[in-house]
Amino acid sequence: MKIPEVAIIRYNAGNIRSVMIALERLGVNSVLTDDPEELMAAKRIIFPGVGEAGTAMKSLQQKGLDRLIPTLTQPFLGTCVGMQLLCRYSEESDTSCLGIFDIDVRRFVSSAGEKIPQTGWNQISNYRTSLCDGLKDGAFVYYNHGYYAPLSPYTVAETDYIHPYSAILQKDNFHACQFHSEISGPVGEQIFKNFLKL
Amino acid sequence: MLTKRIIPCLDIKDGRTVKGTNFVNLKDAGDPVELARIYAAEGADELVFLDITATVENRKTLLHLVDRVAHAINIPFTVGGGISSVADVSGLLQAGADKISVNSSAVKNPELVSELSQEFGSQCIVVAIDTRFVDGEHRVHTHGGRKATSLETVAWARQVNALGAGEILLTSMDADGTKNGFALEITSVISRIVSIPVIASGGAGTVEHFLDVFTEGHADAALAASIFHFKEISIPELKNYLLEKNLPVRF
Numbered sequence: 001m002k003i004p005e006v007a008i009i010r011y012n013a014g015n016i017r018s019v020m021i022a023l024e025r026l027g028v029n030s031v032l033t034d035d036p037e038e039l040m041a042a043k044r045i046i047f048p049g050v051g052e053a054g055t056a057m058k059s060l061q062q063k064g065l066d067r068l069i070p071t072l073t074q075p076f077l078g079t080c081v082g083m084q085l086l087c088r089y090s091e092e093s094d095t096s097c098l099g100i101f102d103i104d105v106r107r108f109v110s111s112a113g114e115k116i117p118q119t120g121w122n123q124i125s126n127y128r129t130s131l132c133d134g135l136k137d138g139a140f141v142y143y144n145h146g147y148y149a150p151l152s153p154y155t156v157a158e159t160d161y162i163h164p165y166s167a168i169l170q171k172d173n174f175h176a177c178q179f180h181s182e183i184s185g186p187v188g189e190q191i192f193k194n195f196l197k198l
Numbered sequence: 199m200l201t202k203r204i205i206p207c208l209d210i211k212d213g214r215t216v217k218g219t220n221f222v223n224l225k226d227a228g229d230p231v232e233l234a235r236i237y238a239a240e241g242a243d244e245l246v247f248l249d250i251t252a253t254v255e256n257r258k259t260l261l262h263l264v265d266r267v268a269h270a271i272n273i274p275f276t277v278g279g280g281i282s283s284v285a286d287v288s289g290l291l292q293a294g295a296d297k298i299s300v301n302s303s304a305v306k307n308p309e310l311v312s313e314l315s316q317e318f319g320s321q322c323i324v325v326a327i328d329t330r331f332v333d334g335e336h337r338v339h340t341h342g343g344r345k346a347t348s349l350e351t352v353a354w355a356r357q358v359n360a361l362g363a364g365e366i367l368l369t370s371m372d373a374d375g376t377k378n379g380f381a382l383e384i385t386s387v388i389s390r391i392v393s394i395p396v397i398a399s400g401g402a403g404t405v406e407h408f409l410d411v412f413t414e415g416h417a418d419a420a421l422a423a424s425i426f427h428f429k430e431i432s433i434p435e436l437k438n439y440l441l442e443k444n445l446p447v448r449f
Binding site (some may be wrong): 015017018019021024025050051052110113114115116117118119120121122123140141143144145160161180182183184185186188189 | 199200201202238243268269271273274275291292293294296318319320321322351353365390393394395418419448449
């Protein structure tokens with residue numbers, strides 16, 4: 001078996017083609033796989049996610065990936081719903097998640113007519129992670145989400161929509177971004193480059 | 199702060215840009231990939247491709263084109279035109295589109311909207327609504343605005359929101375092509391009754407028109423084609439103007 005530079009976890013995560021293309025633009029070939037051996041051997045892991053948390057968790061359970069993921073030790077990057085699944089619980093479909101980050105994912109509640117889901121470009125700030133190396137404070141990234149991880153001891157970058165919340169979480173080798181780095185212009189590209197250096 | 203989005207739209211036929219453009223430094227002004235690259239570099243917040251290809255054979259050309267564009271740009275990329283099934287959407291997402299837009303097929307079969315949003319997530323399903331003011335009423339039109347339907351526009355917007363659409367792309371056929379400004383009233387009414395973002399389209403002629411549609415029209419994003427293609431307004435110039443007027447935009 002060839003050891004993959006980046007393995008993308010295969011489950012019913014919706015559209016992950018953009019993630020693979022973004023890596024291709026950086027000259028990195030990724031493999032999409034749900035094979036435990038290949039995932040354990042990969043140098044880095046990306047855990048994508050688009051769609052709904054309950055269905056996504058069921059898919060991980062069917063494949064046994066819910067037990068494998070917490071045991072992985074290489075640099076790991078969750079994105080969007082992938083980030084939310086790394087938390088303890090999500091209000092979306094009342095879902096028990098993987099529990100790597102000991103926090104609960106909440107639904108946005110509009111306070112002054114804000115649209116939900118948040119769709120579009122917003123700023124990240126207050127960086128405490130090497131994923132943001134080379135970015136100026138207030139860099140713009142693309143968001144598309146109706147649920148959020150509150151601020152917590154794992155928060156290493158923040159965004160404000162309705163209220164401040166976690167843009168990036170980190171614990172040990174587990175990193176997770178709520179936004180879509182793969183389509184966040186030069187900023188997203190820098191974050192991927194930083195991840196590939198971990 | 200969440201910013202207001204500026205979205206250039208390209209009409210595509212048989213894999214080429216139609217309606218013409220005025221980009222002088224292009225090797226090939228009809229190549230959508232070159233244009234996509236330029237708009238992304240200039241700070242477009244998203245790109246929309248509207249395919250007006252008629253034949254099945256040329257849909258394959260479209261998929262190939264979507265793949266090339268997805269490799270060339272790193273911003274969200276929406277493809278619309280002729281989409282009527284889960285298989286159509288699957289093919290486009292596999293080729294590298296981030297979102298798809300449906301119009302006539304959703305009017306014909308509203309269940310398609312819920313089917314697609316369940317299958318792919320509502321965040322990637324844009325419902326395009328073409329509206330025209332007829333006999334004292336805003337009416338939904340299909341087939342590029344040529345065919346009137348019995349649907350009242352505000353009711354239809356509310357319905358697609360409930361069916362699971364992620365965004366609404368609202369084009370005023372009355373304003374489209376006039377360069378007299380966006381249709382502020384209908385845009386504002388719809389933007390305030392739905393819970394999802396509204397992209398305003400049709401009528402852009404000046405930078406002030408964009409300011410109006412974001413303030414008075416309550417739009418979350420604005421889409422335009424020819425004023426960008428013919429360089430009447432450049433995206434950096436437009437964003438600078440909006441920033442001066444204290445509107446949140448991405449740089």
